[in-house]
Amino acid sequence: MKKYVAILSDLEMRILEGQYGPGRKLPSVRSAAESYGCSISTVTRAYGELERRHVIYSIPQSGYYVVGKSEDGASDTPCRMIDFSSVLPDADVFPYLDFQHCLNKAIDTYKHQLFTYGNWKGLEKLRHTLVSHLADDQVFTGADRIVMTSGAHQALELLARMPFPNGKQAVLVEQPGYDIYLRFLEAEGIPVSGIARSTAGIDLVELERKFKDGGIKFFYTMSRYHNPLGTSYSTEERKAIAGLASKYDVYIVEDDYMADLGEERSFDPIHAYNRTSHVIYLKSFSKIIFPGLRLGAAVLPExxxxxYHAYKLVSDASLLSQAALEVYIKNGMYERHKRKIIRQYTERIQALNEAVERYNAAGVIEVPDIRSGIYVPFKLPLTVNLEQLTKRLASRKISVMSSKRFYLADYLKRDKFLRISISQAQPEQIDEGVKAIIEEVRRESR
Known part of the structure; x- marks a missing residue:
């Protein structure tokens, strides 16, 4: 199965990247088997799966060919804008046909459960499937502690509003941090304070002081592939945060929304190091499949x-989507699609790093060493006017995200940077975009 999945993922990526363009003939089954070092039947199975998904078609006694894009397909529309601001997955790799198949299968399998109100925690079968799925990320829990949510943000809102057993009130957030959540906390009048986080990490002494004296209900953190910094906490930092949570009775809300999008196989989340049930672990499935799915999972301390139930009241995450996700994970489609996304993003990050090395010889911007995920911050000279820079880049049809929005309104110790996202930037655009950014930064910093 692993060999078959690897071959299928490789073929799909080659087609996506244009190595096998529309109308192009694929290697013969025998030739592909020799190339991949597998049996002819394994290649035949992979080709058959691609044909079933309408990616390729066969001509008897001729071979297999790549299907041409439809006229209204996203890939056929030339994209002049270089989009370094969007965090949405690339629409060209949305698993439409796979998920359509899973929806149909879900209706057949769960038809007697999908059209009721359902359990407030979510579809039981999916929660049991997620027990082993989460264990792959070193998150060990039982199905009774998993709650399905309508996106991870729903859980974040409920947790901010509800009281906690420690009787504390304030929410501690990283600065910079997730902009939408910051705006929510401010708009709702929820007591919130910030702690500086940089690409080098966090000051653990300062964190302990805040845990001890700050009346902190919970600390909201993105331990892996932080938005907007793109970096991850070291093992030592994750262990220390887990220990401080237990010592000072402060909860950790660990938003691991990009757990599936990197190549760090040995990364254990904070949840794995805490032995006193002070970590709430959140996971999103929207970033790996498509945003419209709006499904997340929360692993809650008992x-x-x-x-949480008193504040959530009912199940509001689509039962049909939950059932389809259960089928999608159980039959291996999720794992196969994940590998394809990881490969795509890793290649784009590599292209970005190569472009920075090529055009930033003078050190006009500071860029951390990031090899996976989707975010890379470009730290700017203090003399650069962020508003003017973003306008100049927009005039060159380059969309970027300014660092201003990633801070609380009253937080004063701010870095000046651009958050660069590669999720929507096409590989052939990355070099051009990085070159233009460095040109404009040089111009603004004179």
Missing amino acids: RLLET
Whole structure:
């Protein structure tokens, strides 16, 4: 199965990248088997799967050919804008046909469960499937502690509003941090304070002080592929944060929304190091499949379940989507699609790093060493006017995200940077975009 999945993923990526363009003939089954070092039947199975998904078609006694794009397909529309601002997955790799198949299968399998109100925690079968799925990320839990959510943001809102057993009130957030959540906390009047996080990490002494004296209900953190910094906490930092949570009775809300998008196989989340059930672990499935799915999962400590239920009340995440996701994960489609996305993003990050090395010889911007995920911050000279820079780049049809929006309104110690996202930037655009950014930064910093 692993060999078959690897071959299928490789063929799909080659087609996506244009190595096998529309109408192009694929290698013969025998030739592909020799190339991949596998049996003819394994290649035949992979080709058959691609044909079933309408990616390729066969001509008897001729071979297999790549299907041409439809006239209204996204890939046929020339994209002049270089989009370094969007965090949405690339629409060209959305698994439409796979998920359509899973929806149909879900209706057949769960038809007697999909059209009721359902359990407030979510579809039981999916929650049991997620037990082993989460264990792959070193998150060990039981199905009774998993709650399906309508996106991870729903869980974040509920957790901010509800009381916690420690009786504390304030939410501690990283600065910079997730902009939409920051705006929510400010708009709702929820007590919130910030702690500086840089690409080098976090000051653990300062974090301990805030845990001890700050009346912190929970600390919201993105331990892996932070938005907007793109970096991850070291093993030592994750262990230390887990220990401080237990020592000072402060909860950790660990938003691991990009857990599936990197190549760090040995990364254990904070949840794995905490032995006192002080970590709420959040995972999103929208970033790996498509945003419209709006499904996430929260792993809650047992002592929070009753209060969380009181604030959530009912199941509001689509049962049909949950059932389809269960089928998608169980039959291996999720794992195969994940590998394809990881490969795509890794290649784009590599292209970005190569472009920075090529055009930033003078050190006009500071760029951390990031090899996976989707974000890379470009730290700017203090003399650069962010508003003017973003306008100049927009005039050159380059969309970027300014660092201003990633801070609380009253937080003063701010770095000046651009958050660069590669999720929507096409490989052939990355070099051009990086070159233009460095040109404009040089111009603004004179």
